[in-house]
Amino acid sequence: MTIQDWLQAAIADAERRGLPELKPLLEGLAQSTTLLRSAGFGGSANDLPDPGEDFDH
Amino acid sequence: MKTLTIEEFARQIRSKQITAVGVLEQCLERIRTEDPRLNAFIFVMADEARRDARRADEELDAGLDRGPLHGVPISIKDLFDITDTPTTAASHVRDGHVAGSDAVAIARLRRAGAVLIGKTNLHEFAFGTTNEDSAYGPARHPLDPTRSPGGSSGGSAASLAAGMALATLGTDTGGSIRIPAAICGTVGLKPTYGEIPAEGVVPLSRTLDHVGPLTSTVADAWHFFHALRGDTVLRPLAPSAIRQLRFGIPRKYFCDLLDPEVRRSFESSVDALRSAGATIHDVEIPNARFIATIYVHIVFGDAAPYHAAALETMPARYTPAVRLRLEMARYVLAEDYTRALEGREVLRREVDAALSGYDALLLPTVPIPAFTIGTATVDLNGSKEPIRNITLRLTQLFNITGHPAISLPCGKTSQGLPCGLQLVGTRGQTDQLLHVAAGVERVLSV
Numbered sequence: 001m002t003i004q005d006w007l008q009a010a011i012a013d014a015e016r017r018g019l020p021e022l023k024p025l026l027e028g029l030a031q032s033t034t035l036l037r038s039a040g041f042g043g044s045a046n047d048l049p050d051p052g053e054d055f056d057h
Numbered sequence: 058m059k060t061l062t063i064e065e066f067a068r069q070i071r072s073k074q075i076t077a078v079g080v081l082e083q084c085l086e087r088i089r090t091e092d093p094r095l096n097a098f099i100f101v102m103a104d105e106a107r108r109d110a111r112r113a114d115e116e117l118d119a120g121l122d123r124g125p126l127h128g129v130p131i132s133i134k135d136l137f138d139i140t141d142t143p144t145t146a147a148s149h150v151r152d153g154h155v156a157g158s159d160a161v162a163i164a165r166l167r168r169a170g171a172v173l174i175g176k177t178n179l180h181e182f183a184f185g186t187t188n189e190d191s192a193y194g195p196a197r198h199p200l201d202p203t204r205s206p207g208g209s210s211g212g213s214a215a216s217l218a219a220g221m222a223l224a225t226l227g228t229d230t231g232g233s234i235r236i237p238a239a240i241c242g243t244v245g246l247k248p249t250y251g252e253i254p255a256e257g258v259v260p261l262s263r264t265l266d267h268v269g270p271l272t273s274t275v276a277d278a279w280h281f282f283h284a285l286r287g288d289t290v291l292r293p294l295a296p297s298a299i300r301q302l303r304f305g306i307p308r309k310y311f312c313d314l315l316d317p318e319v320r321r322s323f324e325s326s327v328d329a330l331r332s333a334g335a336t337i338h339d340v341e342i343p344n345a346r347f348i349a350t351i352y353v354h355i356v357f358g359d360a361a362p363y364h365a366a367a368l369e370t371m372p373a374r375y376t377p378a379v380r381l382r383l384e385m386a387r388y389v390l391a392e393d394y395t396r397a398l399e400g401r402e403v404l405r406r407e408v409d410a411a412l413s414g415y416d417a418l419l420l421p422t423v424p425i426p427a428f429t430i431g432t433a434t435v436d437l438n439g440s441k442e443p444i445r446n447i448t449l450r451l452t453q454l455f456n457i458t459g460h461p462a463i464s465l466p467c468g469k470t471s472q473g474l475p476c477g478l479q480l481v482g483t484r485g486q487t488d489q490l491l492h493v494a495a496g497v498e499r500v501l502s503v
Contacts, residue, residue, distance in 0.1 A: 001390065001392075006388075006390060010388045013388075014384070014388075019381070019384055021381060022381060022384055022385055025381060025382070025385045026385060026388060029353070029357075029385055029388065029389075032349070032350045032353050032354070033350070033354070033389075033390075033393050035346075035347065035350045036347065036350040036351065036354060036393060036396055036397060036400070037393070037396065039344065039347050039350075039396075039400060041347075041396050041397075041399035041400040041403060042395065042396055042399030
């Protein structure tokens with residue numbers, strides 16, 4: 001799920017639950033999550049090999 | 058107020074200069090006169106404490122000596138279960154709760170002869186650093202009641218700094234022992250993760266929560282820590298010779314955003330240690346910019362399931378700000394929680410590497426001194442920083458990684474507000490960190 005999709009769904013759910021005041025907090029969390037994902041901790045299935053690496057296998 | 062240290066108490070009670078009952082009554086009198094303005098206690102256990110102090114005196118008279126904490130009046134953060142008393146966590150969510158047994162840490166303190174004087178105020182469920190959001194009202198700073206004592210163990214720190222107890226038991230999930238210790242001018246120790254069991258403690262994050270003491274001196278922290286470990290064989294604290302010590306300072310990120318007076322106190326302490334012969338070099342935590350986001354995703358992911366049912370059934374019993382943050386926590390995705398756990402391993406390796414060849418890391422504990430209750434943001438280096446973020450900034454890394462860390466007083470601002478110096482040691486070597494801290498304390502107290 002992209003962060004934008006997650007944020008829209010979370011805000012909609014919060015409003016449905018009568019918690020519209022969560023919106024700015026969720027927007028802040030989205031920024032934090034964007035930073036976390038940018039770090040690439042743990043790697044990704046579509047990580048490309050280093051161009052200089054021999055991957056003849 | 059100058060508080061009797063545990064070491065002074067231990068000497069004087071054994072030489073019959075004082076009694077446990079007498080010192081307890083002095084603490085109860087301080088509570089009677091000071092607590093109305095500080096709100097450090099949620100409830101005082103005067104009757105039980107008097108009974109336990111009498112027993113402590115009788116045991117010593119009969120030749121039973123339980124060690125350095127024998128008869129010492131200690132306050133307890135109200136997250137710890139004490140048999141037959143409520144554990145409020147400073148929340149009306151817990152109304153009606155009565156503990157059926159002692160937390161492990163409480164049982165160990167009892168075995169060490171401590172006298173439990175009462176339960177102290179905190180940020181609701183320990184989920185904050187200001188102590189403003191408590192069902193029992195904010196705890197206040199002993200030097201200026203318009204200011205926060207820090208948090209979440211703010212009532213604990215205030216009770217110690219105001220002389221209402223000789224030491225206090227706290228918890229630290231992102232800095233909740235070290236932050237109020239620094240802001241109130243006491244010593245605060247977060248041991249290595251898992252060293253002191255957290256059973257019987259209301260959790261915030263079971264992977265970040267640490268149990269530890271706030272005390273007046275490093276020697277007192279040593280005695281308190283060993284009682285919490287359940288150690289029965291006493292070992293002496295051996296302050297390290299400063300000339301043999303090597304310190305690393307992680308300046309990048311950790312010294313980027315500091316109040317000018319906190320910076321001055323920190324640099325003065327570094328200069329004093331260098332002048333005393335310590336070797337000090339800069340070190341680096343390469344992924345430091347990710348600390349806050351890793352912390353947030355772990356603490357949210359851990360806190361959400363514990364609170365989910367109460368948020369559905371009794372949301373109005375939470376203070377509004379804590380309720381909203383816990384509701385926000387419920388939206389963290391599993392994949393992002395796992396990313397944060399992966400990041401935790403990276404940071405753990407980086408702190409290990411930064412410590413390689415050094416006895417401890419040196420950094421300030423909190424970037425700002427005590428702040429006025431109700432302050433939302435603070436201006437540092439031209440940017441507005443939320444109080445919550447800035448107070449956690451220098452401490453939360455070591456909850457993520459589990460390294461032991463201690464805050465020592467290191468001077469005051471021009472307004473007389475305390476500043477804290479943080480030392481971080483090698484995982485599993487909390488004793489060694491305390492030896493180093495005792496050496497540093499000697500230099501800084503000259």
